[in-house]
Amino acid sequence: MVITDETIEYVGILAKLELSDEAKEQAKKDMSDMLDYVSKLNELDTDNVPAMSHAFPVNNVFREDVVTSGDTREQLLSNAPEQKDGCYKVPKTFD
């Protein structure tokens, strides 16, 4: 499957990635290979196969509504590049 420049450009915007021309060419090739690989599935006759939404034959995996987490703020915040007043500090963002 051929991936166009427009598609790569658009996917890059959605993924918030700035790609060099070289990287774009590589990405086009990789994505094309992946789609070709997956398109193998189209060769299968799935007429009598029910649609499924999950790979495992499992459903209803639940938690009871009981508080089990405590305050691990310091530990979690230690992963953040920047923090202030117990919050994650990020570039200015408007609603």
Added chain:
Amino acid sequence: MSKTYETVIGLEVHVELATKTKIFCGCSTEFGGAPNTHTCPVCTGMPGSLPVLNKGVVEKAVAVGLATNCTITQNCKFDRKNYFYPDNPQNYQISQLYYPICRDGKVEIEVDGKKKFVRIHEIHMEEDAGKLVHDPFTDSSLVDFNRSGVPLIEIVSEPDMRSAEEVIAYLEKLRLIIQYLGASDCKLNEGSMRADVNLSVREVGSSEFGTRTETKNLNSFKAIARAIENERERQIDLIESGEKVVQETRRWDDTKEYSYPMRSKEDAQDYRYFPDPDLVPIVISDAWMEEIRRSQPELRDEKRIRYKEEYDIPDYDIDIITNSKKMADIFEEAIALGAAPKKVSNWLMVETMRLMKEHSVDADDLSFSAKNLAALIALVESKAINGTVAKEVFEKIFTDDIEPEQYVEEHGLKTVNDAGALTKTIEEIVAANPKSVEDYKSGKEKAIGFLVGQTMKAMQGKADPGEVNRILKEILSK
């Protein structure tokens, strides 16, 4: 001649479910904690963490669906909605697109005596985002993930409403159903209920819809009404001047009373939904659904009918009392404790409403107990205190939920039942007011009121006015 326009409105209502924990992790949903103290690897989107669905969320969503006449999707699942925003730590929101938990419902609303149905397109479950606060000192944004992962349901209506009044009636209806179910407290001002308004206008008689806009940031019924009126006018002006309405999301500024288009995230609107592979499908059996249906509490419409049959109180009072689950609970509890329905209703309709207004308290936030109201009513019934004192004591119950017996005892407010002492006081008052006595005897019945008043004053309010009246008449007729 100018054309007449019709407003077409559909609503997207987000409701925070009143579960103890978040939708996919065991963090508390309690409001008001210090920033990020109710977070864990799941709700902060740490790599490798896995969501596990809170059973209570499914049950509450099904309960709301059943109460709004929806069909329950017995095989449903979650999808990922992909977008980048700092309040969304996973870079996707877990929501439902393909198989929402409820579909095709309807609720009946009434405006100016006219009844109509508003259809519900669907209700889906999803997670809330974190909160962003602008920090002026560093000119950056600070993120608090305490709300991240709090369970929400989004109730999407069909475009069936035609006025702000209908919109508010619909929201009130949803609020009452959901509050009675105990599924949420539905407070617009605190954000546990949020409404986005989809609005378009068209010429009356036209069967096609105009281009719609979505207005966000509406935090009160008044703001909703103002925003609807404003958006209607704005769209009509555009059309009349030959311009086009642009499909966009607008943000309402209630202090300035206008809306403006939200900065369009250039690349937005392509959310690339796909089934969330971390979550397995949900199967809601007939038995489970029946169990939820059976445990459904009495809803408002049923309560109104029952109150009318069981208690001899006016329709107007029934409407006011049942307009808040909190007030209806107080009403029923006080009756269960032995108070007469009419008396309880009177205290709620007159003194409670007056104090609510005075203290700017919503019915949902009433904090006094039915027990203390019932005790107060018993004190009045047994003539241990009189009406004036009772009002004074009730103010204390309203603000501090004091125990009336103890309060009355401590402050010496009990009616003096010592007939000897009362008679003695009355005799003194009669002796000191010969003019009034003479007026009364010469046929001016009203003069007795002054003497009763004087007696009550002398007794520091602690007498039963009926008793004072009786003794007075007895003395005056001598």
